[in-house]
Amino acid sequence: xxxxxxxxxxxxxxxxxxxxxxxxxxxxxxxxxxxxxxxxxxxxxxxxxxxxxxxxxxxxxxxxxxxxxxxxxxxxxxxxxxxxxxxxxxxxxxxxxxxxxxxxxxxxxxxxxxxxxxxxxxxxxxxxxxxxxxxxxxxxxxxxxxxxxxxxxxxxxxxxxxxxxxxxxxxxxxxxxxxxxxxxxxxxxxxxxxxxxxxxxxxxxxxxxxxxxxxxxxxxxxxxxxxxxxxxxxxxxxxxxxxxxxxxxxxxxxxxxxxxxxxxxxxxxxxxxxxxxxxxxxxxxxxxxxxxxxxxxxxxxxxxxxxxxxxxxxxxxxxxxxxxxxxxxxxxxxxxxxxxxxxxxxxxxxxxxxxxxxxxxxxxxxxxxxxxxxxxxxxxxxxxxxxxxxxxxxxxxxxxxxxxxxxxxxxxxxxxxxxx
Numbered sequence: 514x515x516x517x518x519x520x521x522x523x524x525x526x527x528x529x530x531x532x533x534x535x536x537x538x539x540x541x542x543x544x545x546x547x548x549x550x551x552x553x554x555x556x557x558x559x560x561x562x563x564x565x566x567x568x569x570x571x572x573x574x575x576x577x578x579x580x581x582x583x584x585x586x587x588x589x590x591x592x593x594x595x596x597x598x599x600x601x602x603x604x605x606x607x608x609x610x611x612x613x614x615x616x617x618x619x620x621x622x623x624x625x626x627x628x629x630x631x632x633x634x635x636x637x638x639x640x641x642x643x644x645x646x647x648x649x650x651x652x653x654x655x656x657x658x659x660x661x662x663x664x665x666x667x668x669x670x671x672x673x674x675x676x677x678x679x680x681x682x683x684x685x686x687x688x689x690x691x692x693x694x695x696x697x698x699x700x701x702x703x704x705x706x707x708x709x710x711x712x713x714x715x716x717x718x719x720x721x722x723x724x725x726x727x728x729x730x731x732x733x734x735x736x737x738x739x740x741x742x743x744x745x746x747x748x749x750x751x752x753x754x755x756x757x758x759x760x761x762x763x764x765x766x767x768x769x770x771x772x773x774x775x776x777x778x779x780x781x782x783x784x785x786x787x788x789x790x791x792x793x794x795x796x797x798x799x800x801x802x803x804x805x806x807x808x809x810x811x812x813x814x815x816x817x818x819x820x821x822x823x824x825x826x827x828x829x830x831x832x833x834x835x836x837x838x839x840x841x842x843x844x845x846x847x848x849x850x851x852x853x854x855x856x857x858x859x860x861x862x863x864x865x866x867x868x869x870x871x872x873x874x875x876x877x878x879x880x881x882x883x884x885x886x887x888x889x890x891x892x893x894x895x896x897x898x899x900x901x902x903x904x905x906x907x908x909x910x911x912x913x914x915x916x917x918x919x920x921x922x923x924x925x926x927x928x929x930x931x932x933x
Contacts, residue, residue, distance in 0.1 A: 514540035515817060518573055520563050520593070521584030522546050524843075524871035524891040525802035529584055530556055531871070532809045536817035543576060545569060550859070550872020550882055550890065563588050566596050573602050580605065580820060586799050589778070590616040605820050606778040607798050611769060614776070614796040618660050618694045621796050628768045630761060632793040633697040633785075641685040647695050648677055658795075660692035668736055670698065701787035702926065703794065704746055705804055708762050708780045711823030714770065717831050718762075720745040720811050721754060722804040723926065728850060730922045737850045738888055741923030742803045743840040743899060744811065748930050749786075757784050757791035765796065777823075806871045806891040807839040840902040840924050841893040842910060844917040846874065849887040857884040857916030868892045868909050889917055899927035 517533045519526050519542060527550070530542045534555060544551055547558035559576075561568045564587050573581055581597060581604040583589050592609035606612075613620040619637045626632070634651075637660065638644040648655065657669045657680060671677045684691050707719040722744035728734035762782050769776045781797035781804075800808070809816075814832040822829035844860075846853035853874075859882040862870045871893070874886020892910065896902040903924045910919065922928075 514538065515579040516541045516543065516576060517817065518543045518545065518559075518569075518576070518578045518581040519584055520545055520569060520581065520588055522548050522563065523585070523802055523873040524888070525800055525805040526584040527551050527871040527873070528806045528809045528891075529582060529800070532812060532816045533582070536815045538815065538817050543572070543578065545572065548872055548875050548885075549877040550870070550875035564591060566591060566593050569593065570596055570600050570602065573597065574600070579603065580817065580824075582606070582820065583778075584799060586612070586615050586797065589798055594778075603824060605824060607776050608774075610774045611776045611778075612798045614765075614769075614780075615798040616661065618658050618795065619692065622694065624765065624768050624772070625793055628764055630764050630768075630793060631790060633699050635694050635696040637692060637694050639690050639692050641681050641689075644681050644685075644693060644695065645677075651695060651697060654698045656696040656698050658694040658696060660694055699785040699787055699792055699794070701785045701792075704749060704784050704786065705801055706757060706762055706782040706784060707800060707804070707808060708758075708766075708782065709819070709823060710766060710776050710778060710780055711826055711829075712777055713826035714766065714775070715823055715826065715828055716762075716766065717819065717823070717829060718758060719808050720833055721749060722746070722801070722808055724801060724804050725920060725923055728920075730920055731925075735850055737845075739801065739803045739843060740845070740920045741840070741842045741891075742801070742807050743838055743902065743924040743927065744804065744807045745835075745838065746927065747838070747899060748927050753786060753791060757782070757786075761791060761793050765793075802873075802888075803841050803843050803891045806893055807841045810839055810869070810893065810895070837895040837897055838899045838902045838924075838927075839893060839895040840899065840906055841871075841891045842906055842919050842923050843888050844890045844892065844910075844915075844919050845888050846884040846886065847916065847918050849918070853884070853887040855884050855886070857889075858882070859884055859889055859917065860913050860915050864913055865892050865909055868894045868906060884917065898931065899924045900931050903928055 545559040545561040583606040597604040724742040783794040876885035894906040
């Protein structure tokens with residue numbers, strides 16, 4: 514029987530661990546560092562930070578781990594795949610160079626532009642003067658993106674000159690050489706493609722998903738790491754989905770291979786479906802959170818075998834469910850994302866039955882599980898359509914009195930279309 518190590522601490526990693534535990538080949542899953550809400554049988558948490566590469570290599574060796582799966586982006590960008598492979602350990606994810614698709618928006622934009630892959634017009638600047646000069650060539654609104662990692666919160670829509678001046682003054686006061694991507698604003702509907710890419714270019718596309726980044730209902734308020742998601746997308750025409758894969762994902766994977774930096778791992782393509790067709794918003798190099806929590810439960814075949822086959826350069830046999838819509842709502846600490854309040858009581862899996870729960874910022878205290886971070890848990894339900902799945906999840910949540918907060922309209926795009 515096999516042992517698997519999942520690296521990360523959030524609800525996404527909890528979902529990954531649960532998916533591996535469903536494999537008849539896996540008898541133990543380690544999660545480093547995990548969180549106190551992860552209480553499944555045969556799941557063991559290791560008190561090792563996700564960025565402590567030396568300790569993670571040692572742990573994988575000590576525990577005789579057969580496969581490591583990296584949940585979050587930081588260790589990938591730091592080169593954890595390179596380190597594990599150098600130690601002879603099997604790991605699924607991109608190497609440090611390929612991980613720059615997420616680590617640097619400028620890196621990704623350069624490849625997109627060079628290969629004529631549809632995306633928003635953009636320019637990268639490194640000073641306030643450059644930025645002020647560059648914005649003259651864009652229409653309002655426009656998008657400002659911090660070049661590096663920002664946990665989903667580094668994107669700001671700039672509506673007018675006054676907002677631009679305020680943003681730039683604040684940014685360059687903190688860091689006079691900050692790298693900023695100024696980008697054309699795209700109108701349309703967003704969705705996400707998750708492509709599991711093998712050692713020799715084999716690709717498995719998971720069901721597509723739509724997440725909700727804004728903190729409040731009706732897509733208002735600040736960007737967050739994600740307040741909920743649903744999958745699959747009944748409103749997305751098969752022709753549009755195929756066009757997005759054929760014109761955005763496949764050419765990027767080919768471009769990476771042509772550069773001598775082939776991509777292996779999970780490629781997350783953020784797509785804007787515009788009137789002119791699908792365009793790339795961004796690439797990430799791991800599953801999204803909360804999208805993983807609604808995508809992974811749809812896998813009906815063996816996840817462990819799927820990853821082994823991809824790493825061996827084999828075409829895997831994969832089966833996804835096609836009958837239900839899975840919808841997940843994120844429970845967050847009050848004050849998230851600006852100033853999350855810790856210590857609020859977190860509902861248990863029994864409290865939320867029949868929904869499934871993936872825990873994130875949760876810690877055991879004398880009074881049970883309490884909030885220890887911004888996003889605390891994702892609760893997931895499924896039903897025959899988005900309207901029914903949304904009703905199921907909120908029926909349970911609205912009866913569960915607690916200290917946490919959540920959006921009340923996850924899945925609204927599909928629900929509104931269904932009611933028209």
